[in-house]
């Protein structure tokens with residue numbers, strides 16, 4: 214099968230490409246570096262021709278609605294027109310979350326549904342690299358700030374890529390369909406993530422300052438809206454601690 218992967222050179226997309234190829238199918242990375250731009254539609258028709266599915270991993274969080282909402286809708290319209298199954302990656306817990314990016318991801322899902330083609334939407338929790346990034350952002354020296362009972366259920370990016378490949382290569386839905394959410398095996402508080410990160414660098418446990426959840430955004434995180442209810446998500450993949458053990462001592466980026 215010919216499977217197009219938008220953002221096929223990105224963190225998630227490159228893993229989907231590898232997984233599709235490992236299963237003996239053709240994976241076609243599609244992003245600006247291969248001549249496909251979701252903000253203009255350049256190269257889109259050509260790359261979708263003859264594809265069974267397109268796995269949508271392209272995004273640009275720095276450009277507001279441009280790629281996340283409008284680029285996704287442009288892709289969904291083109292996929293529907295060409296009869297290509299669209300497999301989209303989204304985020305767990307975005308239904309009632311005030312974070313601007315999560316609002317956009319929800320609108321992206323709505324745009325896919327409105328486009329009317331065959332589509333599978335998979336929501337995942339934060340990838341391990343993002344959980345580490347969050348905990349680092351919430352830390353300064355030995356101090357880590359947590360908001361209420363904020364926690365994460367971080368997931369192995371390869372586990373998510375495997376699920377996306379399953380959807381792209383599996384039975385095609387007749388219309389818009391949500392797949393079962395995916396999450397990692399452990400729910401970890403910010404304190405636990407920060408403690409693991411510091412231990413990884415040979416440092417002692419952090420001193421944790423617990424802030425009250427003031428305002429809608431902090432309340433949403435304190436209420437753990439980003440964590441699936443037990444039993445609601447398929448869990449699996451490498452645990453955060455096992456992922457961390459394979460990382461360099463000094464983490465960088467996301």
Ligand SMILES: NC(=O)c1ccc[n+]([C@@H]2O[C@H](COP(=O)([O-])OP(=O)(O)OC[C@H]3O[C@@H](n4cnc5c(N)ncnc54)[C@H](OP(=O)(O)O)[C@@H]3O)[C@@H](O)[C@H]2O)c1
Nearest residue numbers: 220222223224225244245246250251271272273339340343
């Ligand atoms: N990180 C997480 O914890 C997490 C959790 C759940 C879901 N997700 C979702 O996973 C998806 C992928 O995340 P990621 O971290 O793998 O992203 P990434 O590494 O930043 O890759 C995104 C790719 O999108 C491409 N792109 C950007 N603008 C484009 C445009 N205008 N047209 C075509 N392609 C464009 C870029 O390639 P070019 O530069 O070549 O265009 C880039 O390689 C996102 O939708 C995100 O919401 C992430």
